Amino acid sequence: ACGASNDNKKENAGDTGKKDDETFTVAMITDIGGVDDKSFNQSAWEGIKEFGEENGLEQGTKGYDYLQSKSEADYKTNLNTAVKNDFDLIYGIGYALKESLEEIAEQRKDTHFAIVDELIEGKDNVVSINFKDHEGSFLVGVVAAMMTKTDKIGFVGGVEGEVINRFAGGFQAGVKAVNPDAELQIEFAGSFGDAGKGQSIAAAMYNSGVDIIFQAAGGTGNGVFTEAKNLKKKDPNKEVWVIGVDRDQAEEGNVEVDGETYNVTLTSNIKRIDIAVKDLAEKAKNGNYPGGEQLKYGLEENAVGLSSSQEHLPEDVLKAVEEWKEKILNGEVEVPEVPTKE
């Protein structure tokens, strides 16, 4: 680690000797979503916890930990704090941290970093972890296209941007691949934190006949779930579905109507950040830190795709999903990363 952190102020931490030899420590810096965003920060943290537990580490500066960012200005401070605490591998979670991480990687050449959802090139001490979100989105697109009864499908994105576009693009391609007649409405809420807006958009979509919405909108997505559940509550026989994102969002879809439990989550397009994060940590621990490389996680790595909550999906749909997955894996189908505009 760098010189400055040697004048260690953390005397209450007890042992201040070099710990590199004994334990391999990891930390992650969240984006402003926070560690329990029910989304990628949480997923990353789960991966790190798993890694830590498997390796007998404790949460804290001598094992594994996370640093929460409350605003964009905190990224650099947090990254530096992690560096100064001698973590052996430091993750920046989310594309928002790219610029900050790039800058700090330049300054702290001896520390190993990784960024999730972005690509940082030409730095030996940064590994980029990317997901082929579009591949997973394609598959849920296939699901939606086959399951819709109205031939109307919706997509609600948070703020238009590269990552969200991958979701939209893949989803659109998936829908079109199996059901070219289906109408797809793509909307962006302009925010990841406006549940009210998410609900209104969903209301408009469902009202216009859409029966399945894929949401990739963070907190705004809560509103989509709310609306679907409201409709279900009013009329349990009505077919309204939400496709979750990043994690298995089955729990968010639970709704109780007259003592009976329904679920509006059709399935989720998961993104196993935990797998990727843990995977890289293992590599680095064993001295195989692939500095400067870009690691892509997609269908092949089982890091994207449908969640295990598949009870709403009939056999033929699952079969079709398998087939399309195969086609993507063998290169027969190239999934686009941005939606096309009609």
Add this chain to the structure above:
Amino acid sequence: MDCVIEMLNIRKEFPGIVANDNVTLQLKRGEIHALLGENGAGKSTLMNVLFGLYQPERGEILVNGKSVKITSPNIANDLGIGMVHQHFMLVDKFTVTENIILGKEPKKFGIIEKRKAAEDVRKISEKYGLKVDPYAKIQDISVGMQQRVEILKILYRGANILIFDEPTAALTPQEIKELGQIMEVLRKEGKSIILITHKLKEIMEMCDRVTVIRKGKGIGTVNVAETNPDELAKLMVGRDVIFTTKKGKANPLHNVLEIENLVVKDVRGIQAVRGLNLTVRAGEIVGIAGIDGNGQTELIEAITGLSKAVEGKIKLNGKEIQNKKPRKITEAGIGHIPQDRHKHGLVLDFPIGENIVLQTYYQQPYSKRGILNDQAIYKHANKLIKEFDVRTASEYALARSLSGGNQQKAIIAREVDRNPDLLIAAQPTRGLDVGAIEFIHNRLIEQRDNGKAVLLISFELDEILDVSDRIAVIYEGEIVAIVDPKSTNDQELGLLMAGSKRKETGEASNV
């Protein structure tokens, strides 16, 4: 002795000032008792103590012979004490009825009974001859009617001890007369009244006894029948006061202000000034006599650039100034003592020093190239404070902390000191004590003697008659007569002001 109220050896301190020091006041049943003193002598404070707004540091209050602690207006109300405050305590946006019933609302099922309330108000207003419109909003009614509302508020609560804090300061002569009659009615009903006023004439006419305080100290109580205005003034100020203002003959020179055919609309868009003509010459004081609401306010606003002149010309020293910006007009040589000192005269949250340079802050020596020179400002303020006898802790004290009279003195100091070619003085002595009035009148005359023009607007005929060299009577937005103060009297002016007798302006203008 049948005393309803006895305030014994009251002492009340404010931070840095003793407002009342060993003051004693005894009010007999059924008497009208005057409380007299200079501005800032502590009259209002003493009454606020009686009304429970302030707690005295020392002293005792007896009501009907029983010692009481009046810790809130509620208690005062319960003891039958009511007060009409110097600054009206009325909610502008409420109706007359709402103001009167506030805190003691007739209600049914938790809802205010508006009808019954208005009916109640009408009943007492008839009983005491206090004419009001129960449904009018306070902001829309005249000051005189507001005063009647204040009195009704007290009567509605059944008070039998009434305190009037300078009720006549804001009233027109007619209204003052009416108030006198009302007080007479109240006295006949067995109520006792404490009246604060600076007008010795009113004391002599209306009151039975008078208690004098000077600089917070009780000087004593005298029977009105056994005294005269000169003695009272002397008691109050501590020296002899000359009443009728001494002034030499005016030497009018060239025309300073010429108004031709002026038309001004009021805020509601109605013509308030309708083709008004007026000339004020250097070296004279022209007094405008008139009942409130006959276009005086709009006339002043048009001259000073605050309202638009719809038609006509206003010339200052021969140059047209109508519809110019206020600053240009000020710079052209007009000074203005506004009628409402709190609203227009002062920035209450500024120190006196900064108030003194309110129109001149951008000129040397108070500032240079946009930078203020605090030293010059406060030095100047200090000088004026001394010169005009403004009683304040220092030039750094906020204007808010001064008594009304001293606030007015500060404004006058500022305006007179600028030595404008035309000085407009609107109600310059409202609410001031005789000493201060004398001082201000002398200042106005001094301006005149220095060859400046002075335009005086006042509702007080005595003041107009005393100070003016010519009197212009305004009625419904026009000057209906120009009279010579030496050859007229209250009666004639009163008639003219009421519009009953129109003189040809041409006939008198060569006076």
Add this chain to the structure above:
Amino acid sequence: MSNRLINVMIPIIAIILGLLCGAIMMLVSGYNPVSGYSALWNGAMGDAFYFGETIRQMTPYIFAGLAVAFAFRTGLFNIGVEGQLLVGWVAAVWVGLSFDLPKVIHLPFAIIVAAIVGAAWGFLPGLLKARLRVHEVIVTIMMNYIALHTTNYLVRNVLSDQKDTTPRVSESATLKSPLLEQLTDYSSLHYGIFLALVAAVMMWFIIEKSTLGYELRSVGFNQHASQYAGMSVSKNIILSMVISGAFAGIGGAMEALGTFGYAFQHATFSGIGFDGIAVALLGANTAIGVILAAFLFGGLKVGALNMPLESGVPNELVDIVIALIIFFIASSYMVKWLIGRFKKGVK
């Protein structure tokens, strides 16, 4: 005790009381206040790096605080600092990206454009207030949202090629200081702090020492009297909002050219504008007060980040402490009363 001493004591006592309440909170909820606060201290002042970060965080706080304070002193409540800051931010990045000029021109140019754009964002509420008596509070709230969406749109569609982040501004427009960074162990401290201090002096000078400030204050206190005295009420209201907006705009430029060096799509508001309200109020709307309050806030905000890691205390505790400090300052009447009590007790 003299008045002046009491005025100095009040913020100090308020801070102590705030921290004390925070400590009680920690105790009650099972955390160790000593380790909590030492983590806070270490994260704010612990070494050169954190000190640098504190000063860096202080920079936009000073500008936002000055913007709020300036308007406040002239009788206006500018809740729109957040929006003015965002547009200034994007404007500075735009200049930083679009021109190729020598540094002596480019950097000042970028800052001035940010000031102008921020001022323009303050102009509209000022104009509406002055001409139509529309309450500035609503208009500035609305302008915040308009700024947020507009700048996000610009970042994505104009300043970048459909990306969430713009490229970095060119070297000639940056406030970054390798020297300051090195001195502070690679914190992101930049030259902006000096500008912030200069701005504070300017605010003090304009408000207290200039005829302009005299007019602005006068109009703020009493529009009628100011109008009688020949001042233009409309002009002064607009001017006040414009100057306030310019301060905020420069605050945005500090983030644009210093802390970040680029602009990005904001998911929600940056929060600096709202924190600026607290900074201004804590600083009694005076220039020196704003500097001190910004320092305190900067330290607390930066230090808070270290609390969970080093002591396990949730960093929301710092928000609570900040809120309490603001309360105690606001309730200076109570503090004065306490001092009075204390004095009596001593006697």
Add this chain to the structure above:
Amino acid sequence: MDLTTTLAIIVSSSLIMAAPLIFTALGGVFSERSGIVNIGLEGLMVIGAFTAIIFNLTFASSLGNATPWIALLIAMVIGGLFALIHALASITFQANQVVSGVAINFLALGLSLFLVKKLYGKGQTDMIQQNFGKVDIPVLHKIPVVGDIFFSNTSYPAFIAIFTAFVVWFIIFKTPFGLRLRSVGEHPMAADTMGINVTKMRYIGVILSGVFGGLGGAVYAQAITLDFSHSTITGQGFMALAAMIFGKWHPLGAMGAALFFGFAQSLSIVGSSIPLLKSVPPVILLIAPYALTILALAGFIGRADSPKELGNPYIKGKR
């Protein structure tokens, strides 16, 4: 989509968005009519949302369908208690009311998130199962067209909010309490001399703002977000404040303004499915509600007269 459906969506989402704003703005009316500025409405909503969600999560299993309604009551109580802090600071301690309001906002968010972390060990709660949902108002929704537009797929809180606005209007303008409340905001010294306890009335005003702000936050959380996190209440309190001023401190005006905000918001959302608005760039639709508000204020609402003594502490005997 046909016109009725489009209108139905717009109306229904306007109402749902407006309900929390109406309640909170009414709270603001109480406080500000009594003369106390309350920019802490945002924080009061946060407290309401927090309380309701925590209560809902804890008691849903035992209280069933009644949970969200009881949670509203609890949120009102806690909101009122929280507002007491603002009352204490700004009335008793004569604090600058804006400062105190800002502190309320900081404190509410900090405290509730701190407690969420303490209680659940994470930064946001789970989702509640018992929420308000959407309903067809019995009988009324059967009216042709009108029923479809106004009374289908809507929520009870919205109608309660509108009804409450009328009740508040009645209280403020028809009862002795209302007269007294307004008098202390207009001219506290006059009220004092009439034997009205200015301090008491102002306390009541501020506490009621907490009660209603808490209610607004609770409605928002239980109708829209269904969980509590740092992003649950993000600016709705400020919108409610704006609605109150927009509505000129009048309960019905505030209600109208809140409905207008809801309407403008939903128009921007439904906009893309209206052919006429389809080609408009999304950013224009995003800023439309806010721009419309400014236009409305500038165009025909104009001057707003606040209670005269709004923001000034009442100090007995001060000139």
